[in-house]
Amino acid sequence: CGFALRGAVAFPFQSIYVGLPESSALGGELKRNLRANGKTEVTAQATNAEVVLDVLGETRDKVILSLNSQGRVREFNLIYNLKFRLRDKTGREVLEPTTISLKRNLSFKENEVLAKEAEEALLYRDMQSELVQQIMRRLAVVRMEAPAKSD
């Protein structure tokens, strides 16, 4: 039915700088995945990187999804939004500001609040991994050369 094993994923750039602080878990996982295919170098400084990934906004939100008949929260929506863009050394936007928004559903009972804290962290880590995969897919199809100048 036409399916074939996925071929090698080559990024159209050799080196990239990820604009996330050292302490950011998302930054750590993204850098690890970028290095995984061995051909892309993640630089420590933006100056010597071919492209720079600017994170314009990373927000986590917890919104009430449903209440039970006593008006108590029974389901939350955990939302993880990331807005980022990619620009080359000259500052030209290679990938214009893009927002990826993920959502996970977390059930809630007052008696399990401590356990639910741990589960919330698990769900955010899961969204973080999916976010990394989606960023990687966007970076793989970025067009590096400037668009043909239409005079």
Add this chain to the structure above:
Amino acid sequence: QEASPQQVVVEKKPDELVLKVDSKLDLKNPSSQQSTTMVIKAEQVSGQPDRVIHLDHQVEVTRGNLNFSADKATYLQVEDQLDASGKVKLQRNGDCYSGDLMRFILETGAGYVQNPSYYFAKNNGQGRADKIEFENEEKAKITNGTYSTCEGLDPDWYLRADTMSLDTGLDTGIAGKSVLYFKGVPIMGTPSWLNFSFPLSGARHSGLLPPTVGHSNKGGVEFGMPYYFNIAPNRDFTLHPKLIARRGLQLGMEGRYLGETYGGETAIEVIRDKLTETTRYAGASVHRQSLTPGLVFSWNMNKASDNDYPADFSNSTTKTAQRLLVRDIGLDYYGSIWNASLRSTSYQVLQDVTAPITLPYERLPQLSFRAGQSDVFGLDWSVDASMTRFWHPTLTRGQRAVINPQLSLPFIQPAYFVVPKVSFHATSYQIDNPMAGQPDRLQRTVPSFSVDSGLIFERRASLLGNKMTQTLEPRLFYVNTPFRDQKDYPLFDTALADFNFAQIFSENRFTGHDRIGDSNQVTAAVVSRFIEDNGAERFKFALGQRFYFNTQKVSLDGISSPSRSDLLLAGTGQISDTLNVEAALQVSQSDRQSVRSNYAVRWQPAPKKILNLQYQFQREVLKQLELSGQWPVAHRWYVVGKSNYSLQNSKMVEGLAGFEYRADCWALRFVAHRFATTNLSNNSGFSIQLELNGLARIGFGSNPVETLKKNISGYQATN
């Protein structure tokens, strides 16, 4: 090297209220009047060169950013003074003053205009008055004048004040004794001692926030008049006094601050409640500060004076639906390959007699440590450790130490991945008050082995008419964890995790560290994504199930698990750029009935035009249909609504309806709400808010626009 913009957003707020860290004042360059040439035009001119010029008919004088026109004028060269009369009009930087008689010193910008009408370009402010006196280029004083941001001769609302001083430099207008008219009816008056200030431009500025009038079944008529103090670009303070008919004056305060390395927000409400004859209050404080680049100190404190406070005083479910108020304070250190945190966390329970809640354990303190590295000689290692003192007034108390090292050997290729992992879970308990005959020390070590593997297939496919890449990602996850008898181990922070796609690929079916589920199981799943050529994920379908090769002995409620777990199905998709669909279903294999399901459809044909339909089902917990939306029904009219109907006990659990009328210079919002606060009681009421553009800007806190935003996903404020 242009670092990412240093702007710490303390909490999601309407954009214009975001605090900015940079507090440098941009110096306005004083446009000196003398250095520019002056051009005078008139049908008839006479005078003495270098001394005086008399101008008659069609007079027009321009110099720098000043432009005058009048029927008649006299210009005194030495004093640089222009006296004009007859249809006088002065334009400066877009602002415009017209009147019958004017004197103006061009050099200093001082002067006056008799019975002027004026227009300020910055925020469309305009009005008429008996006299306007210019002190200099920025300051002006208006006597017996009106001010409004509505266009036209008879504005929908205007403020009449005997004195008004405007300062375009500080962007403030201050009115003395004034009366606010709305549609010709005086709706508010301020005494002369309370000077009433309003912003002259859209920028963040101290001043009145839109007053709200409302009613609730818990307190009767309410009248709120918040006031906003813009202390600095990175500090502000809001006062929410609210008069509640049956309960008295509630004083609410909210302070926000933001610095290079810290930020926080504290809100307090206090009232001497006439109904209960007690002082009732609620407080919430969030603070986050990085002491050094890696070390962050933070707290999140919440307190309410009594169990019913939120139910009696809040008009939104975001406050009343949560019966547990967290009190957490901690220190986190983020190293490059490891991080640690020392926290102390406890909860205040807002008890509800009809459905009592057990007090959660207090962790005073919890020291946790996490380290990990990937690709060290091809291996990934990580260690998770924590030491916690669990305290509870009645249940078993004790200290628990956990260490959980993990080692994995990932083989990751674009087309497949195989990740064998070995982990070891060692726990030791020290119980302070063991029940009779129970040991006060318990140890447990549980090894665990797992293999995660998957293939990734791709093909070109087209769906709904556009070309996409479709992936097919089968995945197998095998876990083997031996059984350990844990029935007399305490239950501090463990519960059965939700059964979802994140959980079915984790080793332990319980969350927390008190129970390590024995398992000899394999989880099979397949995911198919449709990815557009720009890399955006347009559709995603997933199917997963877990197969048990043993009957699980570790359980919380004694039910032994069937040989096959529930079946998990999920699908999300952007059918078109206006229609978005989501579905998640968990089907039990024993009775083929759904255990849990969520379906959601969102239709958003245009900004500010949105309709959400959602169905949520949790067996024996809830079965609800929710319809919510925001729709422009007529020119300037927006209808907003949400209804959360419980099919289980066929009653509306939460309802919210309202409308917004947006005129060009004011907006009226009406929101009625009704939601349950306990089994027997509910909180219902309505609130009306009048927003006069430019006079009182939308603030935050308990105004209806804020509740709309939280309750209707996708809602956009219409101003």
Add this chain to the structure above:
Amino acid sequence: EKADSQKRTNISAEYTEFDGKTNTKTLKGKVELTRGTLLIRAENGVETETPDGGGAVTLSGHAGSQVFFRQKRDGGEDLWIEGLADRVEYDKKTEVVRFISKAQVRYLSQQKVTQEQNGEFLSYDSVNDVFTATNSTSGKRVPGGGRVTITSEPKGKKSDAKPDNK
């Protein structure tokens, strides 16, 4: 300047013609009228004499060249007035100069133009240092008949002018 009042007015031209009956003198070709610091140059002119010693001189240019006027002014050091117009009328008794049609008058202080007037009719009374301007050559204001324009430079410029030795 006032001192010009005491000076004699003399007029020269390539060709002059005198009509005794009407007591008018017609001048043609490089007409030049001087009186102290006052100087007017034109292509041709007509001078009339009145018994009380008054009289007026009307000067006009021909296609392409306008009448030129120049005089020193009181009330300051090195103040001058210059003017151009299709036709200039000079009243010897009142010493009022009228510039008619496409008139332009410039007031100078130390060779710097401090004010420039453009209009259909401009006049300058050097005795009282008074000027007028209207939008029609008749000297009477015509409603809606266009406007006089006066451009004046900011007066603060004096300090930076180089003190050239006079």
